[in-house]
Amino acid sequence: MISYMDMNGFKVELTFKKEMFEMEKNHVLVVLKHEGKWLLTKHRERGVEFPGGKVEKPETLEEAAIRETLEETGVLIKNLVQVAEYVVHGDAPFCKTVFTGSITKIHSDYPLRETEGVVWMNDIELDSFPKLSFHMKDEGMTAIRKRVMTLEL
Template sequence: MFKFTDLNGYGVTLSFKKEAFEIEPTHILILAKKQNQWLLTNHPKRGLEFPGGKVEVGETLTEAVIREAYEETGATLTNIEWFASYYVQCEEPFVKAVYTAEVQLLDEDFKRYETLGAVLCPTEDLMNEEHLSFYMKDAGMKKMLEKESERV
């Protein structure tokens, strides 16, 4: 397990083993690629970040991944796989499940609600992108990207 403090000052424990935490994940994060480029969503306040969000009542984690990816980017995903989970020790602790996937299709005309749509970013430019959300800059994100690159 990898422990770090996030940029909000909360303790976080990251694990690459399934069911490493006693509480069920209530949030998801999606590390998806399209032709060797990362799928990011352009959040109007935070900037560029991986898509993700809360799991709705009655929804499986995979269903949440599919829904959030489309809602935030217009992406249809394939090869969705569990990758990691992390436990955030805040006022109301929660676990976020991290999934990897491939982008099958990007719908340019999807109805945008919370974001400004999809941005594709090559791996070599990802951490140097000037408009990255603060969520993308913590030690946990760097560890996940490092671990993901070892899988390829």
């Protein structure tokens, strides 16, 4: 288990094991690398980040990850693998499940929601990009990216 403080000053606990946290998992994040580039989205307010969001009833975590990625990037994903879980101990604590997977289709004209669309970056570009979302800058995201790189899909 990795514990750290995020950029908002909240304690975060990250694990690469499944079902370590007893609280409901109702948020998802997709951290996926395709042909040497990370799949990202440009959120209108926060900046560039991995796609993700809240689970809508009655969908599963996997269904939410697929839907959120499609809505935010126009990219359809499959073969999801759970990479990590983390809890943010903020004013309203929540647990997020992190997935990776593979790409089925890249839609160039998909109607996007909440974002300005897909952004592809290699490691160097991502590490030096000045307008990253705040949660892309903490040690948890670094650990998650490293873990995704070790998985073979």
